[in-house]
Amino acid sequence: MRRRVVFWVEEYFYNPNFIQKFLSFLLLPLSWIYCFCMYLRFKSKTAQDFGIDIISVGNLSVGGSGKTPLVTALASRYEDVAIVLRGYGRESRGLVVVSDGNKILCGVDKSGDEAMIYAHKLPNVKVIVSENRNDGVLKAKEIGAKILFLDDAYSKHDIKKLDILIDVESKNSSCLPSGPFRERLWKGKEAVVIRDGIDFKRVVELKNKSDKMSLVTAIARPQRLDSYLPEVVGKNYFEDHHSFVRDEVLNILKKDNAESVLVTYKDFVKLEQFGLPLSLLDLHVEVNEDILKIVDNYRRK
Incomplete structure (x- = not known):
């Protein structure tokens, strides 16, 4: 049942049929309210400088965009690197150091699949999962990181960082729940928007x-x-x-x-x-x- 619901939602967001388009239209008022609330949230935040170079790679919509291989490619170019991500799908909670840059310290059940990809492909990189990205940033600094990549953290407006956003094409450009967009590229928020096949392949x-x-x-x-x-x-x-x-x-x-x-x-x-x-x-x-x-x-x- 869960699988069917997930696939239905993906179709609704990215390739809707007539009924799904009609439902999306009915939900537009809720989307406007949601988007306005997210804008107020953005305006209420002040970016904190953690004293470390931080680059966030993500996208504005829900679902996959290729951010994991892109983060891997970027992080592989530097030394003393850490990657911090939420750790979707993991069975643990809180902050977990998945890799200290020398060895993997836990299993995929505690790390989540995306964090374990980083730990496998980048054995010299520190990998940390944490629902609270601020805690993850501080932990990365504590264990010696000099540059830090945040996986999917555009919405963390209280962290001073370079935001790289992957543009994901969709037939529905509305915010949740009418469409797939979690946020907009807010006026006053600097970000580098890149496209698959043009800026990376x-x-x-x-x-x-x-x-x-x-x-x-x-x-x-x-x-x-x-x-x-x-x-x-x-x-x-x-x-x-x-x-x-x-x-x-x-x-x-x-x-x-x-x-x-x-x-x-x-x-x-x-x-x-x-x-x-x-x-x-x-x-x-x-x-x-x-x-x-x-x-x-x-x-x-």
Whole structure:
């Protein structure tokens, strides 16, 4: 049931049918109220300088945008780096140091899938999950970070930072609940807006290929993968941040008569513990030099 609701909401936000468009129209008054409240929240905040270079990468709408590979690409260029994120889908609460830049200190159940991706792909980077980003920033400074990346923190208007926003196309440009937008790019709020395919491009490498692969993925709007997919014998979509159990994946292998399960890295960090045959769609991004210079120039201020 939860999976069906999540997929319905994603369709409602990004590719609505007639009934969903009508519902969106009916909810417009609530969206106006919500958006006005978010504007008042923005105006009430004063950005605090934490004495460390902070770059936030995210998007204004709900759902996936490619921020994880983009943060990975940017963070890999520097030393003494920390990444702080909320840790969606984790079973823990509060502040958890996932990696101290030398070793991974917890499992994916306590870190969440996105934090574990960073810990795997950037072994020299400190990775911290915390619902309170301010606490995460202070912890990063305490353990020696000199530059910090915030995953999806545009709305943290009380933190002085460089905001990089990935522009996500949608047929519905309204705020919640009528549309997918959590906030607007407020007047007086500086941000660098970048576009997939223009300011950065995705590069996908297929690892451990088999002749009969079945796609299993738990990412937002999984149809985004279609243009990168090799031939597969089945497609199995789960809601974003879904916590897999071994038997459900094993049953998919049997149902699709597959030799391996094809996964993204976000799924891989949760499935590798099961000892099942995995093929990997390993995604990274190449960033336009102009964007890299913006980050470098921000550091020199």
